[in-house]
Amino acid sequence: MGFKEFYEANKERFLQELKEFLSIPSISTDPAHKKDINAAVDWLKNKLETLGFETKTLLPTKPSLGKNANPVLYAEYTVDKNKPTIMIYGHYDVQPPEPLDEWKTPPFAPDIRDGKIYARGANDNKGQLYANIIAAEYYIKEVKEKQYNIKFFIEGEEEIGGPTTNEIIEDSQFKDILAVDTLWIADGPWIAHNKPSVVYALRGIAYFDLYLENLPQDIHSGIYGNVVLNPANLAGYVIFKLKDILRNRIRIPKIYKSVRKPSKEEIKLVEAASPTYDEIKQEVNAGVVTPYRRKGTTFPPLVLTGLKPSLDVHGIYSGFTKPGQLKTIIPANAWVKFSIRLVPHLTVEKTEELVRSYLQQIIPKGVTWKLTRLFSGDPFYMDPARPELKKLLEVVKEAFGKDPVLVPEGGSIGLVTTFARKYNPAILMPNYGLPDDGLHSPNEKFNLSQLEGGAKTLVLYLTKK
Numbered sequence: 494m495g496f497k498e499f500y501e502a503n504k505e506r507f508l509q510e511l512k513e514f515l516s517i518p519s520i521s522t523d524p525a526h527k528k529d530i531n532a533a534v535d536w537l538k539n540k541l542e543t544l545g546f547e548t549k550t551l552l553p554t555k556p557s558l559g560k561n562a563n564p565v566l567y568a569e570y571t572v573d574k575n576k577p578t579i580m581i582y583g584h585y586d587v588q589p590p591e592p593l594d595e596w597k598t599p600p601f602a603p604d605i606r607d608g609k610i611y612a613r614g615a616n617d618n619k620g621q622l623y624a625n626i627i628a629a630e631y632y633i634k635e636v637k638e639k640q641y642n643i644k645f646f647i648e649g650e651e652e653i654g655g656p657t658t659n660e661i662i663e664d665s666q667f668k669d670i671l672a673v674d675t676l677w678i679a680d681g682p683w684i685a686h687n688k689p690s691v692v693y694a695l696r697g698i699a700y701f702d703l704y705l706e707n708l709p710q711d712i713h714s715g716i717y718g719n720v721v722l723n724p725a726n727l728a729g730y731v732i733f734k735l736k737d738i739l740r741n742r743i744r745i746p747k748i749y750k751s752v753r754k755p756s757k758e759e760i761k762l763v764e765a766a767s768p769t770y771d772e773i774k775q776e777v778n779a780g781v782v783t784p785y786r787r788k789g790t791t792f793p794p795l796v797l798t799g800l801k802p803s804l805d806v807h808g809i810y811s812g813f814t815k816p817g818q819l820k821t822i823i824p825a826n827a828w829v830k831f832s833i834r835l836v837p838h839l840t841v842e843k844t845e846e847l848v849r850s851y852l853q854q855i856i857p858k859g860v861t862w863k864l865t866r867l868f869s870g871d872p873f874y875m876d877p878a879r880p881e882l883k884k885l886l887e888v889v890k891e892a893f894g895k896d897p898v899l900v901p902e903g904g905s906i907g908l909v910t911t912f913a914r915k916y917n918p919a920i921l922m923p924n925y926g927l928p929d930d931g932l933h934s935p936n937e938k939f940n941l942s943q944l945e946g947g948a949k950t951l952v953l954y955l956t957k958k
């Protein structure tokens with residue numbers, strides 16, 4: 494049976510199964526959801542075993558998260574040990590769904606409207622992962638001459654930059670099962686609705702929490718204002734000093750010195766693939782976007798999100814924050830959470846060093862401050878001219894009927910760099926999502942046409958010579 498026919502014949506069941514998987518609130522940021530994490534693992538284990546996979550849950554010898562470590566679900570379907578092995582990556586953990594009242598239907602009660610399935614994790618990553626599971630089912634049941642062994646490696650700490658997955662990759666007890674020829678990752682969106690996107694680079698991330706303290710307790714701002722340094726004001730000052738938001742320049746000295754200079758061809762490729770500032774403005778309903786101009790040239794957004802480091806503040810906390818009420822204090826302290834997205838050759842270590850010595854310089858002596866790195870991962874890059882990308886681009890084109898583009902991605906998928914360093918497989922990253930899927934936002938969705946197209950992409954890859 495051809496794939497199309499197979500998909501149509503089983504579509505109702507596929508949607509039912511995907512709904513089941515999406516109903517599990519496997520939120521990794523909150524330890525209260527540990528039982529849902531386990532439920533997601535069990536669901537996948539049961540599903541993959543039914544298809545004929547042998548499964549195992551993997552934990553490192555000494556997980557640094559101890560009892561809170563979320564296991565990797567590993568599965569293998571071996572055709573012939575001498576044939577090449579492709580390992581399919583996915584993550585079963587999801588982001589928290591808040592703010593809940595912005596969801597049209599509840600985040601863990603998946604709803605199909607207008608050819609799209611709405612739920613937390615619909616795109617990121619359960620929907621894309623399930624597309625690969627559909628492909629595996631077809632391959633196992635319908636393909637006679639199988640050229641590949643397939644494995645799944647499905648982690649549960651992607652959304653918290655968790656250490657467990659990296660510890661598993663580094664753990665030599667797993668070296669025989671992880672040394673694969675190819676790693677297949679569908680965990681991101683296309684660059685535009687008509688541009689299927691294959692990823693050749695991912696940014697890394699260094700995520701920090703900065704604590705500032707100038708007083709043991711809050712004090713009266715009328716008595717001491719102008720005299721005692723205010724940590725909330727200082728937080729604003731530090732944020733201002735970290736980045737020029739109108740010119741899109743990080744102000745930390747030497748940050749740009751370490752950044753890889755892309756070739757002219759690569760820049761051309763990226764410029765051609767890029768959406769416009771207006772498209773992005775509409776996509777997220779933003780009031781202001783900040784085009785990057787240098788020496789009279791305006792660079793398109795993808796240059797900024799794919800090839801440059803960026804710095805964003807994620808949260809600020811200080812002082813009196815009750816809406817509508819007032820209290821005149823100089824707060825004792827302030828917290829700022831911020832991250833820097835990294836591109837080669839800006840490593841996490843290097844970045845932390847630069848941030849630390851800059852803060853040393855700009856925070857007045859006498860203020861107590863503490864910089865904590867909450868998590869991090871180095872950037873990933875491969876030459877977009879690598880030969881193994883050719884077959885991938887061909888099958889993506891055939892699966893979706895549109896010409897694909899090769900793109901550097903702004904997001905981060907921590908394990909890719911670790912995996913590449915340790916085992917150096919071919920890394921294939923065909924995204925199945927669309928730009929308006931709302932990753933990490935309310936009303937996250939995944940188009941059913943992408944579910945089918947994604948499954949078809951992997952089927953074609955597995956069956957084409």
Ligand code: BES
Binds near residue numbers: 618
């Ligand atoms: N699937 C995303 C990563 C992604 C986003 C890839 C957009 C390509 C384009 C992933 O689930 C994610 O959100 N990762 C986090 C990692 C962080 C928590 C360390 C990210 O990029 O913020």
Ligand code: MN
Binds near residue numbers: 584617618680681
């Ligand atoms: Mn993801």
